[in-house]
Amino acid sequence: xxxxxxxxxxxxxxxxxxxxxxxxxxxxxxxxxxxxxxxxxxxxxxxxxxxxxxxxxxxxxxxxxxxxxxxxxxxxxxxxxxxxxxxxxxxxxxxxxxxxxxxxxxxxxxxxxxxxxxxxxxxxxxxxxxxxxxxxxxxxxxxxxxxxxxxxxxxxxxxxxxxxxxxxxxxxxxxxxxxxxxxxxxxxxxxxxxxxxxxxxxxxxxxxxxxxxxxxxxxxxx
Numbered sequence: 001x002x003x004x005x006x007x008x009x010x011x012x013x014x015x016x017x018x019x020x021x022x023x024x025x026x027x028x029x030x031x032x033x034x035x036x037x038x039x040x041x042x043x044x045x046x047x048x049x050x051x052x053x054x055x056x057x058x059x060x061x062x063x064x065x066x067x068x069x070x071x072x073x074x075x076x077x078x079x080x081x082x083x084x085x086x087x088x089x090x091x092x093x094x095x096x097x098x099x100x101x102x103x104x105x106x107x108x109x110x111x112x113x114x115x116x117x118x119x120x121x122x123x124x125x126x127x128x129x130x131x132x133x134x135x136x137x138x139x140x141x142x143x144x145x146x147x148x149x150x151x152x153x154x155x156x157x158x159x160x161x162x163x164x165x166x167x168x169x170x171x172x173x174x175x176x177x178x179x180x181x182x183x184x185x186x187x188x189x190x191x192x193x194x195x196x197x198x199x200x201x202x203x204x205x206x207x208x209x210x211x212x213x214x215x216x217x218x219x220x221x222x
Contacts, residue, residue: 003110005164005180007032007146010061011084012168012218013041015177016048018196019167023179030105032146032164033059033114033123036088036096038080039168039201040208046092058099059114059146060123066096076211083210104140109184111140115147123147129154132161142182142189151178153189162189169214175221 004026009016023029031054036042042065049056058066064073065084073081088096101122103112111117116125117136127136127145129152137143141159150172151165165178172178176193183189202215 001028001106001184002026003106003142003182003184004029005032005144005162005182006030006167007114007144007164008034008059008149008166008168009045010034010037010166010168011039011042011045011080012177012201013039013044013048014201015168015196016045018194019177019179020048022192022194024181026181028106029054030103030110030112030144031056032112032144033057033099034061034146035059036065036080036084037061037077038210038214040083040204040210042084043087043089043092045168046088046095050095055103055105055112056099057103057112057114058096058101058123062096062099063121063123066093066099076213079211080214083208106184108139109141110144110182111138111142112144115145117143127163128152129163134158136161141184141187151180151191151193153180153191155187155189160187160189162191165191165193169218170221173221175219 114123116127119125132154134156149166153162164180180191205215
């Protein structure tokens with residue numbers, strides 16, 4: 001069984017479309033949170049995941065948009081949250097609000113959380129690839145994390161810890177959209193990147209009157 005993994009789409013429809021077109025055929029597609037925030041197409045990204053019935057967990061930006069949670073966001077992040085609140089329909093916001101903070105998929109073999117499995121909220125604490133350890137794993141074979149926007153994978157005797165990278169706003173120095181594919185039969189993970197039309201997203205950011213840095217950082221992957 002092959003499972004496609006995505007995370008941190010952040011309202012970037014153009015990047016999401018590129019990832020879905022590039023990803024090889026999988027049996028299941030899962031998302032480790034933050035569907036919305038930052039970029040100009042939160043509703044389109046929510047609708048795409050809903051249409052595909054993608055198992056998704058709640059990210060911190062999702063929680064802020066759905067529940068108007070007062071997180072300590074910087075100005076750029078706050079602008080993206082406030083923009084998403086104005087763009088989403090009641091049904092789209094209800095879908096976000098109903099997302100769990102943790103999911104077990106593929107007969108319990110794959111666990112999804114946004115930030116850290118020991119964080120009570122599951123979507124606040126950052127866990128960078130250099131912090132991946134076997135202690136993060138419980139009964140699952142594969143633990144999928146997001147939140148950092150940094151792609152990484154580590155294999156242990158107990159299982160695999162993977163961050164598929166950010167679809168919509170990479171921060172690991174590679175501006176291409178990130179994703180991963182897990183082969184549960186072979187217990188292997190392939191991480192991948194795909195180019196997309198960054199300039200089109202930057203123009204849409206300007207047209208939406210969102211902070212300029214949301215677009216400019218996309219070209220640097222920072």
